[in-house]
Amino acid sequence: MNREQEIDLGTVQVHKRALADIANSAIRDIDGVRLIENDFKDSLWELLGGKNYSGIVVTVDESNQVSVELKIVVRYGLNVPEIAREVQDVVRSAVEKTIDLNLKDITVNIQGIEREGL
Numbered sequence: 001m002n003r004e005q006e007i008d009l010g011t012v013q014v015h016k017r018a019l020a021d022i023a024n025s026a027i028r029d030i031d032g033v034r035l036i037e038n039d040f041k042d043s044l045w046e047l048l049g050g051k052n053y054s055g056i057v058v059t060v061d062e063s064n065q066v067s068v069e070l071k072i073v074v075r076y077g078l079n080v081p082e083i084a085r086e087v088q089d090v091v092r093s094a095v096e097k098t099i100d101l102n103l104k105d106i107t108v109n110i111q112g113i114e115r116e117g118l
Contacts, residue, residue: 016058023095025094027087030087030090032083036073067103071109073112074110075116087108091103
């Protein structure tokens with residue numbers, strides 16, 4: 001996805017990776033939530049200077065609508081439905097504010113519950 005927007009001075013393109021960066025930054029501000037861990041391939045890519053979030057998948061459908069899937073781990077004791085809604089709200093707000101894009105869907109997949117470490 002390279003979202004293009006015409007402005008007075010030319011064209012602005014936003015890549016999927018930039019959208020994933022925005023979502024990742026927004027999620028970091030939520031207490032008790034983290035993305036799933038990167039696998040070996042993702043870790044190797046990061047060592048080489050790249051950014052890869054295995055917990056964020058950005059897709060664009062045939063009508064150019066953008067959806068985000070987030071795979072997260074939640075701290076034990078938190079209300080999972082409330083956390084999922086907060087994740088959706090925070091990510092939607094950050095994306096709209098940063099790149100003026102209305103997301104079609106934000107899917108939150110709870111991949112695990114952790115007692116400590118968040």
